Amino acid sequence: MIERIFSGAVTRGKKVQKEGKISYADFVWFLISEEDKKTPTSIEYWFRCMDLDGDGVLSMFELEYFYEEQCRRLDSMAIEALPFEDCLCQMLDLVKPQSEGRITLHDLKRCKLASVFFDTFFNIEKYLDHEQREQISLFRESENEGPELSDWERYAAEEYDILVAEEAMGEPWEDGYEAELSPVDQKLSALRSPLAQRPFFEVPTGLGAVELYEYESGGDDLPPS
Secondary structure (H helix, E strand, O other): OHHHHHOOOOOOOHHHHHHOOOOHHHHHHHHHHHHOOOOHHHHHHHHHHHOOOOOOEEOHHHHHHHHHHHHHHHHHOOOOOOOHHHHHHHHHHHHOOOEOOEEEHHHHHHOOOHHHHHHHHHOHHHHHHHHOOOHHHHHHHHHOOOOOOOHHHHHHHHHHHHHHHHHHHOOOOOOOOOOOOOHHHHHHHHHOOOOOOOOOOOOOHHHOOOOHHHOOOOOOOOOOO
16 A cells, blocks of 8 residues: 555656655645545545556455455464455445445445445554444444544544643643643543554545545546556
8 A cells, every 4th residue: 555655646746756755745635534534535545546457446356455465464463364255245245336346436435434444455453443343333433413523533632632741741840739621631631532542644524525636527436547
């Protein structure tokens, strides 16, 4: 996946591809796409990365290509990986593609659990996180109509909370008493995820409707690269 990110599938400029670097703007797109894979923009970002031949369809070969890397990572962690055939059945049941054996961008945008699909193939930490949770809870989370923080908002709140804590450690209180949390800190503490802090990165709600790289098309499927 790292090779795909630097290959030009989602980056701009031949110079950038040749030097093996990405610009600040491209890094921002990567960061917000990694931390919230539920928005249309992030789904399009990762679809471009996984579509190796640029035909607008994810084939079973392409899925296996990325899953093999996950298996190697799991093996290095002494964790037995699910056979690809079993994993494939789970993902097809999850996405429910309109054409058998072919997953399109439209299929993933229609699926409410596209983040689980992507993490299964190239994010080992979040893949293991999903595996520890019940599938029922994932569906309830995706169908919850009440006000709920997005993955990006949760990530931003956690990172800001860490930043505040680090700054506080550098400025000890001189009166010997613990300071009362400010309203902002109280809110951040309440928003803090019970899961372990993750150093990895996913698209803020405000950018969810933005078309990637001025991409214009009447349909959902991407043109060949």
